[in-house]
Amino acid sequence: MADLNVNIGKLHLKNPVLTASGTFGYGIEYADFMDLSRIGGIFVKGTTLHPREGNDYPRMAETPSGMLNAVGLQNKGVDYFINDIYPKIKEIDTELMVNVSGSTIDDYVACAEKINELDTIPAIELNISCPNVKQGGMAFGTTCEGASEVVRAVRKVYHKTLIVKLSPNVTDIASIAQSVETEGADAVSLINTLLGMAINIETRKPVLSTVTGGLSGPCVKPVALRMVYQCYKAVKIPIIGLGGISNWQDAIEFILAGATAIQIGTYNFIDPAISVKVVEGINEYLDRHGFRSVRELIGGLG
Amino acid sequence: MKKYIDDWVVRENRKLTDHAFLLKLQLNRELPEIHAGQFVQILVENAENVFLRRPISIHSVDPETRTMDLLAQIVGKGTCKLANLHVNSSVNLIYPLGNGFTIPINNKQQKLLLIGGGVGIAPLLFLGQTLKKQGFTPIFLLGARSAKDVLLLTEFQQTGEAYITTEDGSLGEKGFVTNHSLLASGDFDFIYTCGPQAMMLAVAHYAKQHQISCEASLENRMACGIGACLCCVEKTIQGNLCVCTEGPVFNINDLSWQI
Numbered sequence: 143m144a145d146l147n148v149n150i151g152k153l154h155l156k157n158p159v160l161t162a163s164g165t166f167g168y169g170i171e172y173a174d175f176m177d178l179s180r181i182g183g184i185f186v187k188g189t190t191l192h193p194r195e196g197n198d199y200p201r202m203a204e205t206p207s208g209m210l211n212a213v214g215l216q217n218k219g220v221d222y223f224i225n226d227i228y229p230k231i232k233e234i235d236t237e238l239m240v241n242v243s244g245s246t247i248d249d250y251v252a253c254a255e256k257i258n259e260l261d262t263i264p265a266i267e268l269n270i271s272c273p274n275v276k277q278g279g280m281a282f283g284t285t286c287e288g289a290s291e292v293v294r295a296v297r298k299v300y301h302k303t304l305i306v307k308l309s310p311n312v313t314d315i316a317s318i319a320q321s322v323e324t325e326g327a328d329a330v331s332l333i334n335t336l337l338g339m340a341i342n343i344e345t346r347k348p349v350l351s352t353v354t355g356g357l358s359g360p361c362v363k364p365v366a367l368r369m370v371y372q373c374y375k376a377v378k379i380p381i382i383g384l385g386g387i388s389n390w391q392d393a394i395e396f397i398l399a400g401a402t403a404i405q406i407g408t409y410n411f412i413d414p415a416i417s418v419k420v421v422e423g424i425n426e427y428l429d430r431h432g433f434r435s436v437r438e439l440i441g442g443l444g
Numbered sequence: 445m446k447k448y449i450d451d452w453v454v455r456e457n458r459k460l461t462d463h464a465f466l467l468k469l470q471l472n473r474e475l476p477e478i479h480a481g482q483f484v485q486i487l488v489e490n491a492e493n494v495f496l497r498r499p500i501s502i503h504s505v506d507p508e509t510r511t512m513d514l515l516a517q518i519v520g521k522g523t524c525k526l527a528n529l530h531v532n533s534s535v536n537l538i539y540p541l542g543n544g545f546t547i548p549i550n551n552k553q554q555k556l557l558l559i560g561g562g563v564g565i566a567p568l569l570f571l572g573q574t575l576k577k578q579g580f581t582p583i584f585l586l587g588a589r590s591a592k593d594v595l596l597l598t599e600f601q602q603t604g605e606a607y608i609t610t611e612d613g614s615l616g617e618k619g620f621v622t623n624h625s626l627l628a629s630g631d632f633d634f635i636y637t638c639g640p641q642a643m644m645l646a647v648a649h650y651a652k653q654h655q656i657s658c659e660a661s662l663e664n665r666m667a668c669g670i671g672a673c674l675c676c677v678e679k680t681i682q683g684n685l686c687v688c689t690e691g692p693v694f695n696i697n698d699l700s701w702q703i
């Protein structure tokens with residue numbers, strides 16, 4: 143049994159396998175299918191200061207080896223999370239992290255401040271990359287200035303591990319990673335979804351109510367892997383890699399490209415127990431290749 | 445209710461029409477509790493460009509033989525692949541999902557009307573069988589394009605009273621389900637419906653006019669099927685709710701339908 147422990151800032155993870163925000167609910171949705179305590183951590187659903195109804199149906203379109211979504215951050219707001227959801231999930235024996243979204247800097251700050259008070263939430267993931275909301279969201283994540291501004295503001299009020307989730311819908315993701323590193327982010331996670339579109343040729347209308355939506359699933363993996371590799375060369379803070387991971391081999395690829403930990407998103411829908419299988423697969427791989435710790439593998443391209 | 449993920453063995457794959465088929469699946473252990481109106485998420489393997497699981501209603505369940513029947517219509521690549529599954533091959537299901545229909549508690553004389561259109565009749569047989577076991581006599585009203593599209597009529601007739609409408613008049617009364625003379629009285633205690641959206645809207649309209657309680661089973665597009673992704677939402681009086689967990693069965697008064 144190899145050592146699977148990794149650290150992201152002050153955050154200690156029992157293994158590098160995490161589940162991605164918006165694809166894993168609050169964790170409990172998956173409790174019938176797997177032992178939640180066996181994964182390194184869970185990023186819960188995107189949470190905003192105020193409740194959001196999200197976008198109109200249809201919000202989803204299947205595409206080759208993936209899907210488009212336009213959920214639009216439907217959630218009941220941070221107060222509901224704190225009062226009604228947090229008490230039900232805080233005993234889950236793995237790291238719970240909240241994905242914080244917003245449309246203004248003040249919203250991000252207020253939301254982060256409230257979550258800072260929760261004992262068993264050791265980290266937040268700042269979502270500056272959601273393509274499915276009209277204001278804010280991705281707007282902050284597509285320029286170095288926008289990204290810096292949000293991170294600077296949140297860093298002042300948030301004292302635990304601050305992870306910033308980057309948008310792939312940019313020309314140079316490494317420069318955005320550098321900007322948030324400069325502002326004091328403890329880690330970056332990437333990628334969020336790629337902006338995409340699908341058309342129903344029978345009705346000659348877009349499939350999604352919002353016309354465009356976020357592409358995820360195995361089809362985005364090569365793009366995500368490339369971006370992790372580019373960021374690894376550009377920043378010193380840990381990288382959490384995600385985008386299209388559907389088995390342990392994919393996870394190893396991300397770690398070799400420079401990821402300290404990985405997240406599994408869309409593939410949870412296909413196999414709700416995939417994350418545990420990835421933990422097992424990584425462990426066997428490490429043993430087979432004689433690595434004592436998964437940390438030896440990070441950025442270990444030959 | 446606890447959910448499971450298991451491989452089931454295909455015991456029968458019966459072609460009913462050019463577009464419809466019945467899959468009989470068997471589990472290698474005792475079946476858990478499953479309610480009428482619930483559905484499964486079926487993994488379609490080795491089908492080109494099929495990525496997500498497909499939601500299919502539970503058509504019937506037999507705890508004695510540990511089998512479950514699914515009734516499906518071929519509309520695209522996933523259902524086409526399922527129609528060609530070989531006997532003794534296995535399929536992976538996440539089940540049982542969703543809430544299920546409300547079963548009335550007392551007064552077995554109540555007139556319960558089950559209205560289905562097309563393959564929307566799928567969950568109604570299981571519902572009818574459940575009602576029959578409880579001592580009710582379910583009344584089925586089934587709509588189809590033409591006589592050859594009327595599926596599994598004998599099974600419905602064995603479970604309750606069955607009435608038919610076809611669009612071309614080749615079996616039963618001609619027209620849509622809501623045109624059937626059976627509805628003239630307006631004398632029903634509860635209506636359950638599943639089928640094309642337009643049909644369910646018409647049924648809901650009828651139920652509302654006659655002040656009859658009515659539940660509809662929705663078929664919104666799904667990704668996860670377990671309440672994790674929020675893709676399948678329907679507008680309701682409580683805002684957007686997930687059809688996969690809060691439904692697929694809704695009381696029509698809770699929906700934001702214009703009826």
Ligand SMILES: Cc1cc2nc3c(=O)[nH]c(=O)nc-3n(C[C@H](O)[C@H](O)[C@H](O)COP(=O)(O)OP(=O)(O)OC[C@H]3O[C@@H](n4cnc5c(N)ncnc54)[C@H](O)[C@@H]3O)c2cc1C
Pocket residue numbers: 483494498499500501502515516517518519520521522523524563566567662663664665666692
């Ligand atoms: C809770 C629930 C229960 C269901 N029960 C049954 C059942 O018992 N029997 C049955 O035959 N079908 C049922 N369906 C519908 C079934 O899931 C779809 O027909 C199936 O997913 C289509 O897959 P496909 O790969 O064959 O089609 P695709 O190739 O994915 O699509 C073919 C066409 O169908 C459309 N389509 C696909 N899925 C849906 C959908 N959910 N709603 C509307 N249009 C859609 C697509 O836009 C496309 O035009 C149910 C759906 C839900 C949500």
Ligand SMILES: Cc1cc2nc3c(=O)[nH]c(=O)nc-3n(C[C@H](O)[C@H](O)[C@H](O)COP(=O)(O)O)c2cc1C
Pocket residue numbers: 162163164165187188189211213215241269272307333334335357358359360362384385386387405406407408409673674675
């Ligand atoms: C239905 C759905 C909802 C999502 N919601 C969020 C969200 O609320 N916040 C966020 O940062 N990312 C969200 N994402 C993006 C995922 O967390 C992830 O970054 C992306 O899907 C790529 O990973 P994958 O290919 O493994 O799914 C969502 C993705 C999907 C498919």
Ligand code: FES
Pocket residue numbers: 665666667668669670671672673674675676677686687688689
């Ligand atoms: S399909 Fe994912 S929440 Fe209903």
